[in-house]
Amino acid sequence: MLSRMNLVCVIIYVSLLLSFSIEIIEATPIISKRETFHEKKPSPFNTVIIFGDSTCDNGNTWRLSNYTYPPKKFFYKGRFSNGPTWVEYLSKLLHAKEMNYAYGGATTDTNYVKAVSGFDGEIPVPGIKQEVEDKFKTQVSAKSLNPDKTLYIVAHQGNDYLNNPKIFPVECVKHLYDVWVELANFGAKHILINNFFNLKNLPEVTKNYGVISRLLTGLVSKMHNAAIDGFVWQFKRTHKDVKFYILPMDQVWEEFKDPNLKKSLGITDVNSACVLRIDKTKNYTICPNPDEHFYWDHIHPSTKVHNFIAVKVYNIITGQK
Ligand SMILES: *[C@@H]1O[C@H](CO)[C@@H](O)[C@H](O)[C@H]1NC(C)=O
Numbered sequence: 001m002l003s004r005m006n007l008v009c010v011i012i013y014v015s016l017l018l019s020f021s022i023e024i025i026e027a028t029p030i031i032s033k034r035e036t037f038h039e040k041k042p043s044p045f046n047t048v049i050i051f052g053d054s055t056c057d058n059g060n061t062w063r064l065s066n067y068t069y070p071p072k073k074f075f076y077k078g079r080f081s082n083g084p085t086w087v088e089y090l091s092k093l094l095h096a097k098e099m100n101y102a103y104g105g106a107t108t109d110t111n112y113v114k115a116v117s118g119f120d121g122e123i124p125v126p127g128i129k130q131e132v133e134d135k136f137k138t139q140v141s142a143k144s145l146n147p148d149k150t151l152y153i154v155a156h157q158g159n160d161y162l163n164n165p166k167i168f169p170v171e172c173v174k175h176l177y178d179v180w181v182e183l184a185n186f187g188a189k190h191i192l193i194n195n196f197f198n199l200k201n202l203p204e205v206t207k208n209y210g211v212i213s214r215l216l217t218g219l220v221s222k223m224h225n226a227a228i229d230g231f232v233w234q235f236k237r238t239h240k241d242v243k244f245y246i247l248p249m250d251q252v253w254e255e256f257k258d259p260n261l262k263k264s265l266g267i268t269d270v271n272s273a274c275v276l277r278i279d280k281t282k283n284y285t286i287c288p289n290p291d292e293h294f295y296w297d298h299i300h301p302s303t304k305v306h307n308f309i310a311v312k313v314y315n316i317i318t319g320q321k
Pocket residue numbers: 064065066123
């Protein structure tokens with residue numbers, strides 16, 4: 001229940017948040033002291049093509065929802081965060097054109113596990129496979145891209161498991177593998193994927209959600225990452241001409257246990273979400289210190305964390321290319 005006092009607080013913090021967010025978009029990526037950043041010139045990539053879910057959506061689901069979800073009072077211009085996502089920071093660091101086909105709510109393949117978004121899951125969205133087949137491949141020809149200068153990102157943080165806790169990680173990752181193969185057949189020479197962070201690092205309140213608590217006891221993150229290792233091995237064996245990069249999302253979460261890193265980024269809270277939806281309403285409460293939270297909402301990192309991830313990915317790809 002939202003009391004009148006809380007409502008006032010919500011409104012005050014919303015205004016704070018709005019001014020905060022607008023500041024962020026103009027800002028170039030901030031390089032933390034922890035990750036050393038050596039700009040590589042010329043940039044190794046001129047185009048970044050992104051398939052994925054809410055962790056890299058730059059507003060596709062928001063547009064599809066006619067600008068209703070995620071609500072712009074609490075989320076930055078269609079991002080499931082309080083500022084740009086890591087793929088946007090990364091594209092800037094690379095001085096590359098960003099082609100973003102990620103939809104918040106995407107599963108690996110909507111014909112495998114239904115992909116939905118919106119307050120009550122009422123908006124169907126494409127799965128990652130559909131982003132590639134129905135959005136990207138129908139609009140872009142391989143000839144228009146230089147494969148040596150194009151980075152494909154396939155980012156997935158597990159909506160399949162949230163929408164259907166009974167599916168097997170090996171089966172889920174096989175659907176991602178199929179996408180990697182499809183992109184390689186299209187002409188991709190550089191593909192970046194992520195592994196899965198440990199669900200046990202989610203905010204406390206999230207851990208109590210029925211689905212999440214079931215997934216936690218099922219060791220899903222561990223099994224998922226083991227399956228990723230297996231399919232990456234298989235992919236590399238059969239696609240020696242494709243350079244494959246992995247963003248170790250599990251490590252990012254572990255790194256944030258370091259007090260020095262938190263201090264350098266001004267993050268004081270790694271355990272609780274800043275905005276929380278008020279049960280069954282379209283309202284959220286918002287914390288008094290929005291730029292000090294690791295988590296923006298119950299499941300998505302804040303833009304500072306996205307920024308950190310982008311620098312990490314930049315170093316991974318430039319170190320290997
Ligand atoms: C958005 O608007 C269009 C056109 O009015 C409509 O067809 C569509 O159903 C709307 N989508 C949602 C999710 O409300």
